Amino acid sequence: MLDKNPQTGGEGSASAIETDVVIVGAGPVGLFAVFELGLLDVKAHVIDILDKVGGQCAELYPEKPIYDIPGLPIVTGQQLTDQLMEQIKPFGANFHLGERIDVLKREGERFRLVTDAGTTFLTTVVVIAAGGGSFTPKRPPLEGIEGFEGKSVFYSVRKIAEFMDKDVLIVGGGDSALDWTLNLQPVARSVTLLHRRDDFRGAPHSVEKMRQLVADGKMKLAIGQVSALHGQDGWLDAVTIKAKDGTEQRLPITAMLPFFGLTMKLGPIADWGLNLEENLIPVDTEKFETSEPGIFAIGDINTYPGKLKLILSGFHEAALMAQKAHQYVYPGKKVLFQYTTSSSNLQKKLGVR
Amino acid sequence: MAKITFIQPDGTSNVVEAEPGVTVMEAAKLNEIPGIEAECGGACACATCHVYVDEAWRDKTGKPAEMEEDMLDFAFDVRDESRLSCQIKVTEDLDGLVLRVPAKQY
Ligand SMILES: Cc1cc2nc3c(=O)[nH]c(=O)nc-3n(C[C@H](O)[C@H](O)[C@H](O)COP(=O)(O)OP(=O)(O)OC[C@H]3O[C@@H](n4cnc5c(N)ncnc54)[C@H](O)[C@@H]3O)c2cc1C
């Protein structure tokens, strides 16, 4: 079910994926929306720029405990994510991970959404469950770094072969830094890993492999921090590295990959013509609909009088949103209010009957 | 109460009164100190509450624990005097504490 880039269609192409609802964001609230919509026979596609589901819970605090989920006295971020995935399984939502929704526009009665990878959706309803916005790599606060981005400073690798003739500097001490060191080392002209201390929190077997490559003279390990970038027109030719004792040294390199974790940035949502209040989307508290009919916003991304950025509030918002979304998908059809405990109809959908 | 001074990169400073038991990050946020982002709300999961502890106070604030040291890998221009302010608990002992805020968290 967790297919990466399952279908790719260019904008305007006939291969748009048609669906009832597109959910932007696979955080806890987007995931629970699949459940509430599913009970009402509304089918959803879920898109997230992360390569995993769970939003903040999975990315920022997978191992940390949450104490205020009703009925679960203690649950970690990853456990909650896993349980939500289990709960929504019967509804067979389609996931598109590692893709960011860049474009959202009205097209007749429906909406067209396009990801950065070109995947296109045609949908009746849009549910924005984008939390604090897209997870985006942190940019080191080095002077002039913006000018090098995309040409010689990269936060992710799309094509390994592009680094074939590069002297690559990888910065960081976690799994991303180590994994890319190991992946690029056989390809790049040279690889140097730079970390602020000679201690790595990444997976021990990756650390071991890296140390062996250093011992064999196949790559370099440097301890220190980048303090300046040098180069022209976006092309790096060297960086200054500051050691712990304050001494500085110039290292010639032609590409840099910094890995300092992720932060949430509103991103493309700002360009969708929605009303925004301090980077949040105002909604009503009956249906959690935005200023645009058919576009809903639930979870951390929305705002209304009394809003609390809590997972449980997002769950409630998802339930009420689903009622109205159902009306758009099945115009004129009445929803009979039912309990999952007693409704054989709902239990059939859940696959427990 | 403990007085804590936050010195900004431009030299200006703010003194806040912090209640023992809260974290230094919380004291900073309650008083809207610029430059302390604290995106994760104190869970030691973001490294955007990075501060430099004044030389004279380094013994009293102590060294980062292992989890904090790991998270400091996500901060920039990390020094011996670096701490994540959400991991420093305010005590009466810290009355007078002086901290520097980095030029940018990221
Ligand atoms: C350390 C920490 C501890 C917390 N503890 C608690 C707690 O104890 N109790 C509690 O209730 N809450 C807690 N929270 C808050 C809770 O995690 C959030 O309220 C919750 O994650 C919000 O869920 P969400 O689904 O709205 O958004 P998020 O979890 O933020 O997920 C949104 C997702 O949308 C994606 N996205 C955004 N824009 C796009 C786009 N254009 N295209 C594709 N994908 C996009 C993002 O990449 C992200 O994965 C905590 C938060 C943190 C950081």
Ligand code: FES
């Ligand atoms: S507030 Fe996030 S690490 Fe301190």
